[in-house]
Amino acid sequence: MRLRLTEFRPRTGPREHRVVQPRHTLRHTSLTAPEPIGLLLGDHDGLNRLAGLFSFAACSRHTIVHVPLRDGIPPDEGWGERVDLVLAHHSYGLRPSKWPELRRTLKAGTPLSVRTDEARTHKDADAWRQRHTRADFRDELRHATHARTFFLFGSRDAFARAAVNFAYAAGWGPRQKGVGEGRSAMVTGIWLKDQPGGGHPREVLICFKPYPPYAHFKRPGG
Template sequence: MKLPVRVHRARLGAEEYRVIRPRRAVERAVLLDQDHFLNGWFDRGAARTVGGLWLLAARSPRSLVHVPIRRNRPPAAFARAAGEDERLDLVLLHHSLQFPPARWKELRARLGAGVPRTADLPEAEGAVAEAAEAAPRDRHHREYRDRFHQHVVAGTLFMTGSARAFRETADRFLDVARHGPAHIRAHPASPHYCAEIHHLEGVLAPHGRGLHLEYCEHWAA
C-alpha cells in the first residue's frame, strides 16, 4: 500500500513533536463516542486508509498519527442511531512517546500545512491473513503490556499502545475494506458487515472500550 501523508512539526515548550496526517481528507468515516463503546462507519477507501495509518503508527514510535474525521457527518441511514453522540478524531501513538493527551488541543492548533510524503506499507497486503497467527496467547496475563490505553480529549480518541498492538489490530480496518463491499452485494437483505477490537480479547487495558467498525457503502450528502 502506498499511503499519501503529510508530516507536520510543532513545538510545545522545549519539545518538538512530529504529527502525521493523511494527505487526502478521509471523508467517509465517522467515529462516535457512545458511552459504553465506540462505534464507527467507514466506506472501503476510508477503512483502508485508517488501516494503513494503524500500521504506520506501529513503525513510527516518535510520531503522533492524527486522523481528522470528527467534522464528518454520519451516513444518512445511521443518522438517527448517531443522535447527539460526540464525533471523534483519532490519534494513534506509541506509549514510549509519553505525550500528554491534555496538551493535544494546544499542539493541534500549532500544526501548519505540513510536508507531503508517501508511506510505503507492503505489510498491509498480508495483514488480514496473518492476524490470527500473530494473536498472542498471553494477552490475558496480568503482565501482558501490549495493550491500548484510551483517552478522549478535545473531540479526539487517543489510542496509545505498542508497535505490536497496532500491528495486530490494523487487520480489523483492512478486513472491513477488503470484505465489506462483496458481503453487502452477496447479502442485500442483511448488509451488515463489521469487525471489532473487542474489550474481551485482551488487547485493551482494563476498562477500555471496544471499537465496533462497520462497513457503509452509501453516504448521502
Template sequence: MTIHQVRTGPAEYRVIRAADGPGRIALYDRHHILDMFVDRDGLSRLTSLWSLATRSAHSLVHLPLRDRPGPVDFPDEYPAVALDLLLVHHSLQFRPADWKPLRARLGPGRPHTTRTPDPDFPAEYPTARRHGHDHLRFDRTARTLVITGSPTAFRHEGTGLRTLLTEAPAAHHTWPATHQCTDLDAGPPPKYPTPHSPVPGRIHVQYCPDWLL
C-alpha cells in the same frame, strides 16, 4: 499527508497528518460505545494508517474526521459527538491533555508523499497473554480519540481491521443485508488513571459500502 515538527514545553513531536483521500470514514462517541463507519476505500485507508502508526514509534498519526458527515442519524436520546483520531506509540509518553495546544500550533506543515506500508497484522488474533502497554488505551480530549499502545497492541487490534477489509466486500456482495463489522478494544483501565474525559473502551467499526443504513 503533511509532516509537522512541533515543540511544546521541553518536548518536540513529529505529527503525521493524513490528507483528504479516497473513501469515507466517520467516528462518533455515543457515550456507551464508539461508532466508526467506513466504506471500502475508507477501510483500506484506515488499515494502512493503522499499520503506519504501528511502525512509527517517533510520530503521532492524526486523522481529521470530526467535520466529516456520517451515514446515519442518531436518536436524540443518544447524542453523538464526532471525533478526530490520533494514534500514538506508547514510548512517546504523550499526554492526551497536551494534544489541544499542540494541534493549535501545527500550521500548514510540510507536504509529503509516501506509500503507506502494507498491513503486517497477524492472520488470526494472537493467543498469548498480553500485559500493560500491550493493550490499547483510549482517551478523549479536544474532540479527539487518542489511542495509545505498543506495536503489539496495535497489531493485535489491527487484525480485526485486516480481516474486515479482506472479507467484508465479498460478503456484502453475496449477502448485502448482513451487518459486517469488527471491534477494536482498549485494555483494562490503568491502576492509577490520570484525569481525562470518560470514553468507552470499544470502537465498533461498521462496513458501509454504500454509506447508507
C-alpha cells in the same frame, strides 16, 4: 500500501514533535467514542486507509498520527458525538490535555509519501495474538477521550493487530448482506483496556457502510 500524508514538525517548549495527517479527508468515515461502545463507520476506501495508518503508527514510535474524522460527511446512522482520532505509542508520552495546544500549531505541513509493510504488520499482529491469552498479558490499547478527540495508545504489535482488523473489514465488509441497500454491517472491532472499577468492556465496533447514492455500490461477486 502507499500513504499520502502531510507532515508537521511543531515545537512545544524545547521539544520538537512529528505529527502526520492523511493528505486527503476520509470523506465517508466517522467515529464516535466508546461510552462504553464506540462506532466506526467507513466505506472501503476509509477502512483501507485506516488499516494503512494503523500499520504506519505501529512502526513509528516517535510520530503522532492524527486523523481528523470530524471533517468527513456526517453519517445517516449511529450514535454519539463524532470525534477525531489520534494514535501514539505509549512511550511517546503524549498527554491528551496537551493535544489542543499542539493541534493549534499544525499550520504549515509538508507532503509526505510512505509505504507500509503489510508482511511485517501481519507478523507483528500474529505475535500479539499468540500472547494475548497469557495470564500476564498487558499489551492492550489504552484510550482516552478529550477535546472531541479519541486517543489510542499502544505498542507496535497492538497497533498492527488493529491494522489487520481494519484490512479485514475493508475486504469483507462489502460482502455483507444488506450493504447494497445502504445498511451498515458490523465486521470486527477494537477491544480496549478496561477502565478501573469494572463495568461494560470498552470497545469500538468497526462497521462497513457504503456511501450514498447506493445505486453506485455493487457487492463483490454480485
